[in-house]
Amino acid sequence: MRDVAVIGVSQTKFGELWDVSFRDMITEAGLGAIEDAGIEGADLEAMYVGNMSAGLFIKQEHISSLIADHAGLTPIPSTRVEAACASGGLALRSGVMAVASGYHDIVIAAGVEKMTDVVDPTPAIATASDQEWEAQQGVTFPSLYAMMARRHMYEYGTTREQLAMVSVINHENASKNPRAQFPMKVTLEQVMSSTMVADPLRLLDCSPISDGAAAVILCPAEMAREYTDTPVYVKASAQASGTIALHDRRDITRIDATVHAARRAFKMADLTPGDIDLVEVHDCFSINGILAVEDLGFVEKGEGGRAFEEGMTRIDGDIPVNPSGGLKARGHPLGATGIAQAAEVVWQLRGEAGERQVEGAEVGMTHNIGGTGGTAAVHIFTR
Amino acid sequence: MRDVAVIGVSQTKFGELWDVSFRDMITEAGLGAIEDAGIEGADLEAMYVGNMSAGLFIKQEHISSLIADHAGLTPIPSTRVEAACASGGLALRSGVMAVASGYHDIVIAAGVEKMTDVVDPTPAIATASDQEWEAQQGVTFPSLYAMMARRHMYEYGTTREQLAMVSVINHENASKNPRAQFPMKVTLEQVMSSTMVADPLRLLDCSPISDGAAAVILCPAEMAREYTDTPVYVKASAQASGTIALHDRRDITRIDATVHAARRAFKMADLTPGDIDLVEVHDCFSINGILAVEDLGFVEKGEGGRAFEEGMTRIDGDIPVNPSGGLKARGHPLGATGIAQAAEVVWQLRGEAGERQVEGAEVGMTHNIGGTGGTAAVHIFTR
Structure with missing residues (x-):
C-alpha cells in the first residue's frame, strides 16, 4: 500500500450562490x-466526486461524466461517490485508495x-434517512437530531x-474565514432566542442550506515534494x-x-x-458537535x-474544533x-489559516458523517 | 498493487419484481x-454498491448505509458509486481497488x-444525459440512441x-438463461414490426425497465484458492x-x-x-451492441x-457477445x-453457464457504459 499525500486544496465561497451553476462551481474548486x-x-489521472443528490436538487445524475466533460478532463476516469452528507469524505477515501493501490x-x-x-430542499435531504421507517412518516433532519x-x-x-x-464558537471561528457562508459572530443570547425549529434545536443550532464545492489533489507520498x-x-x-434509522439503535x-x-x-495512524x-x-x-467530541474520544x-461550555474546543483550547466555522x-x-x-486541515497544517490558525498544528483530523450517523468517515493528516 | 480474484457471484432474477423491495433485492443478491x-x-470487510438513482426511483439516497444495516453488515465501510448505467462497473472497479490497495x-x-x-421512470433515466443541453429540452434515451x-x-x-x-441473438441466448427478464426467442420479423419508439428504434430494439440486483465477492488473488x-x-x-452530451461530440x-x-x-491485461x-x-x-463490438476492437x-447479421457474435461464433441475453x-x-x-463472465469461465456455455472459455470481458457513453468501464477476466 502506497502512502498518500495532499499537494493541493481549494474551496469555493459557500453560500446561496444563485449566480453560479453546479458545473461552474465544481470546476472553480477543481481549478483552484x-x-x-x-x-x-x-x-490528473482520475477524479472522485462526492455529491449527495444532484438527482433531486438539479435533476442531474451522472455528474462524474458531466464534470469531467465540462472541466475538459476527458477521458480520465471520473466517479461519483455518495453517502448522504458523508459523500465528500468517501470521495476522499476513494481517491486515497486509487493512489494507494497504484x-x-x-x-x-x-x-x-x-x-x-x-x-x-427538505424532501431531498430527508432521503438520507430510512425512507420507509423515517422519511415517509414525515420525519425531517432537524427533528431526528432534536430527538x-x-x-x-x-x-x-x-x-x-x-x-x-x-x-457561538463556530461563528467566532467563521468570522475569520473568508470562505464561510456566515462569517459573523453570534451571541449566546442570539442562539437561545432564535426561532424554534425542532425543540430543543433552534435556527442557530442548525447548519444552513448551502451551495459550494471543494477539491483536494492527492499523489503518492514519495512524489509529493516534487x-x-x-x-x-x-x-x-x-x-x-x-444503523440508518434512529429507532433501531441501541x-x-x-x-x-x-x-x-x-x-x-x-489504529491506522498509530x-x-x-x-x-x-x-x-x-x-x-449543534448536538452533533457534542456527540462528535465524545465519540471521537476527545x-x-x-x-x-462541558467541553464547549468551558472553551476547551476554542482555537486556543485543548482540542480546537472546527477552526473553519464548521458546518x-x-x-x-x-x-x-x-x-x-x-482543505481546512491542510491549510492549518501548512500554517496558512490566517487569523484562525491553530498555533503549531502538526496533526489534524476530519470527521464527516452521513444522515444521522449511518455512515462516518474519519481521516488523520500530518505535516 | 495486489492482483484480485472473484470468488463468488450472484444475480437475482431480473424483471418487474413488484413483490420485492429494494432492500430485500440487494440483500438476496449479496447472500447469494x-x-x-x-x-x-x-x-466481508467492505461493500461497494452501484446504483444510478434510488433517489429518484424510491426517494432513498444513502443506500450504502441502508444496505449495510438491512443486511446486518454494520460497521463495515459501505459506499455507493454512481455513473448512470455504468454504476455497477464502477462499483466493481472500486472494489477491485479496495483489494488491490491492501x-x-x-x-x-x-x-x-x-x-x-x-x-x-423516464425522467429519472433522462438524468443520465446532460440536464441543461439534453434532458431539459425533452430528449429521452431512445431518441438519443436513435440519432x-x-x-x-x-x-x-x-x-x-x-x-x-x-x-434476435440476445433473446436466443436469454432463452437459455433462467435469470433473464425475457427468456424467450423473438424473430427478425417480430423485431421489425414491433411498435416504433424513436425511429429507427422499435420496442424490441430497447432494453426494458427492470428491477434486479447482482453481487460479486472479491479477494486478493493469492488468497482465492482458500x-x-x-x-x-x-x-x-x-x-x-x-463528452456527456451528443451535440458536443466529434x-x-x-x-x-x-x-x-x-x-x-x-494494455493492462497484455x-x-x-x-x-x-x-x-x-x-x-440494439445500436449500442453494434457500436460496442466496433469500439472494443472486435x-x-x-x-x-455485419458481425451480428453473419452470426459472428452468436455463442458459437468467432466472438460470442452477451451469452446472458444482454441488456x-x-x-x-x-x-x-x-x-x-x-457474474455472467465468471459463470462462463467456470464452465457453469449451462445451455448458453461458450465452449472452452478462458478469457472474458465486460463492457458497461453510462448514459450515451459519458462513462465506460471495461474489465477483463481470466480463469
Missing part, C-alpha cells in the same frame, strides 16, 4: 486545487452540492446553553457504517459509526486523541457539552463538506 | 454471492436498481435488419469518461469512452481482442452490423447491469 498544487489539468498517481477528490435551485439532543440532555444533563456554545514544499500526509483513512446519544471509524483511524492538534467535526446540528461520554457557519453543501474539512 | 463464495457475512481483503461489489416503483443509429446507418450502410439481429477451486482473476479494470457513431477504456484494459473468448457488452439499445468501424433480454436494472455482466 490544480493551481494550488502547481500542476496542470493534464496531470492504479493512479495524481488524483483529484472533490465534493459539490447545489441546494438552492430547488423550491424546497438525539433531548436524549443526550436527559442522560447526561447537557444544557441548552452548552448546545448554543457549539454555534510538487510542493508543504505536503500534508494522509496518515489514516477510515470509514464505518451504522443508543441514540452515540454514533456507533463515528466510534468505529475513529478507532480504525487511530496515534491517540491526545495527539490531534485540531479536528473538523460534522456538526450539522472527552468522556456525556462531557461534550454551522462555514456552511454545509452536503457533498462538499467532507472535502472542505480536509 | 456470499453462499457462492462459501464465506460468511462476517468475513485496504481490505474480502470485499463485496454489488449493483441494484428498483425501477418499477415510480409511475414514470446515433441513424448516423451509423448513414455513414456505414448499417441496415434495419442488422439492428434487429442484435435483439475459498474456491475455480477462482476467476481480474486481469484488467479500466474506466474512461467522454462523432456520434463511436463512443470514445469505450475506445479509451478498452485500450487501457487490453491481451488483444483476438484473445477474448466472450464479451458482455452494454446493448441498452471488428473494424462500420462492420458491427435487451436479460434485463437492465441500471445499477445492477455492470455486476450482472461480471
